[in-house]
Amino acid sequence: MRKQLKELHGRKFVRDTLVLQVATFIQAASYLLTSVLTKWYLGMHDMGRWNAARDLFSVAYFLVTMGVVSATVSRYSEGVGRQDRASCVAALAGMLKLGLVSGALVTVAAFLFGPAISQHYYSDRDVGHYAAILCFAGLFEVVRGITVVALQGTRQMREFAWFDILSSLLRLGLVFGALAGGWGMPGVVWAFVAHMALAGGMALHFYGRARRGDPRLAPPPLRDVIAAVPRASVVAIFGLSYLMALNKGMNTLVPMAGGLLIPGMESLKSTGDAFKANAAYKIGYVLSWGLGLAMTGVAQSLLPALGVRMGRTDTPFEAMGGLLKRVSLTAGTLMVGATLLSVPVMYLVIRYLYGAGAEDSFRYYCWLTAGNLFIGFTCVIDAFYIYSRRLKLAVRINFVLAAMAMLGIVLGAKLYGPIGVSAAVALTDSLGLVHLVYMWAYFRRAKANAAATPSNPDLPHD
DSSP: OTTTTTTTTTTHHHHHHHHHHHHHHHHHHHHHHHHHHHHHHHHHHHHHHHHHHHHHHHHHHHHHHTTHHHHHHHHHHHHHHTTOHHHHHHHHHHHHHHHHHHHHHHHHHHHHHHHHHHHHHHSOHHHHHHHHHHHHHGGGHHHHHHHHHHHHTTTOHHHHHHHHHHHHHHHHHHHHHHHHTTOHHHHHHHHHHHHHHHHHHHHHHHHHHHHTSOTTTOOOOHHHHHHHTTTOOOHHHHHHHHHHHHHHHHHHHHHHHHHHHGGGOHHHHTTTOHHHHHHHHHHHHHHHHHHHGGGHHHHHHHHHHHHHHHHHSOOOGGGGHHHHHHHHHHHHHHHHHHHHHHHHHHHHIIIIIIOTTOTHHHHHHHHHGGGHHHHTTTTTHHHHHHHTTOHHHHHHHHHHHHHHHHHHHHHHHHHHTHHHHHHHHHHHHHTTHHHHHHHHHHHHHHHHHHHHSOOOOOOOOO
């Protein structure tokens, strides 16, 4: 793998990826333990209610904030590569301004409409109220985002990994404390609120550490960033982040539809099993999602690495097709093997960790994890569309694919219930292969154009 990736800053890309993989593994383990503890302390019914509230929060927050951090990482890393401090300040200030405004808007909307929506679809007003509280706490994520940009944008992946690990462990500890204290579902909600607030303070600590580190990689003073917020332009970041949000919608928002549809199924509500079925589905979903996080390190390392390289050199993006191909094939092959090996392991996890009541989760997992067979190959898609300046095309393609995926999920839910939702969500991940076909055509055409361009002969020397 090192030999295949040596074009990308020697071994640093591989080291960054491995460091992030360790952090991702710990993050996935913390989510697994949180899920197990929630099941044992709350039971399947209240676990399903909690999952519905968190999915409502995730969808609401996604609509206005997803893509902001990734877009800022791209612009910040290019500014670092050019040693343009003004661009770095502008990128962070624009993200802070956009994040605070959009976060405030979604929070107000959540409190106004969330309880009514959950009462209408789930016959449970409290679910919407809890989702609104989570949206308010989401404002602290803006502070976290600044540190994520400062560390990822300069490829300080070890520091970012430590921040991510400590944040995950903090969340696990707070949730366990709330559950062990007997505070039930409200305790879990407020534990997540406390986690996001404390993680914001932790983010400021890591930002300060980065300031005291290598001067070439040190982020600008926060006072400069805050001072630039009123006049900061959000057009460039909003345009790129909104396109990235739409581009990620198929892989992020569409799969969440399953967790929103299942608790509202009339056939399940009539028997009182709607939230229990949702809990079983979300157990399978969390296990499948946790396995899919294995590719997060590759994607997070690739984006800033390309940005720094393009900022420092004149290497055209069209010359990087071979590199992206090798990353895709290597990651895809590893992910296929991991997915196949995970099936017997997850059977044991569900049977012995989750125990009675969660038996259906294994069936859901088998269908859901089938989508992981494809995500390793598609981990290069975001980097390709950002640096080829073709995000608008990606959005148009994803609108079509997302419509197909949503139709499949809705039909699967109507015809086959939760198992139909699981199969349709897995199919969603496979649709990303369409982008790989376009990437292949793009680089093939670029190579042909380069070969057809005549080169100037060397001038004779005196």
